[in-house]
Amino acid sequence: MQADTLDAALFIDAKPNAITVGATGYKNDSVLQSVTLGSSRNLALNKSTTTSEGPLQSGSFAVDGSKSTRWESRHGVDPQWISVDLGEVTTIKRVVLNWENAAAKAYRAELSADGSTWKSAYATTSGREGIANLLINPTEARYVKVTGTERTTQYGYSLFELEVY
The missing domain is CATH 2.60.120.260 (Galactose-binding domain-like)
Incomplete structure (x- = not known):
């Protein structure tokens, strides 16, 4: 079993994002993981x-x-x-x-x-x-x-x- 970590910085909007991950060796099976943004801050805002x-x-x-x-x-x-x-x-x-x-x-x-x-x-x-x-x-x-x-x-x-x- 392999565990991967998603970086919140990859997501653009501050809202839950659904990620579907297929499982090798299984047909029609997947895992749905909700990802919410962390503390990413737009450094250019109002600069x-x-x-x-x-x-x-x-x-x-x-x-x-x-x-x-x-x-x-x-x-x-x-x-x-x-x-x-x-x-x-x-x-x-x-x-x-x-x-x-x-x-x-x-x-x-x-x-x-x-x-x-x-x-x-x-x-x-x-x-x-x-x-x-x-x-x-x-x-x-x-x-x-x-x-x-x-x-x-x-x-x-x-x-x-x-x-x-």
Whole structure:
């Protein structure tokens, strides 16, 4: 018998989550385990943001905790970016991006301790609208920057929330 532990940090919303685990060697048998979030705290909530030039909606809307507001970059221009200052160096394990329809197809997430020297933490060329849960190697950093290099629409980049854990 093998026991696995689920990390509460893997779950995005603060609600019970059902996990079904199949049992090897058994047909149609499974175990249902309710998982509730632990003490994960969004480190980016209401923190200071900086964006590429001329956003149509402020970067502060991407860290305000509301899924009805958003950062919106200039339309039709690549690349565009948003950065959040967490206020102090801390261990970062996960970044959650909640994209609107005008999402990034190609983008990267970078981390920095000083706001000038950046280390790549994640990159993709197959991004889409909705929630992207980026699990990264635990890294000490104060700043998180998301740079879009290719859009999914002719508009700009539109991010409901940028969360850091």
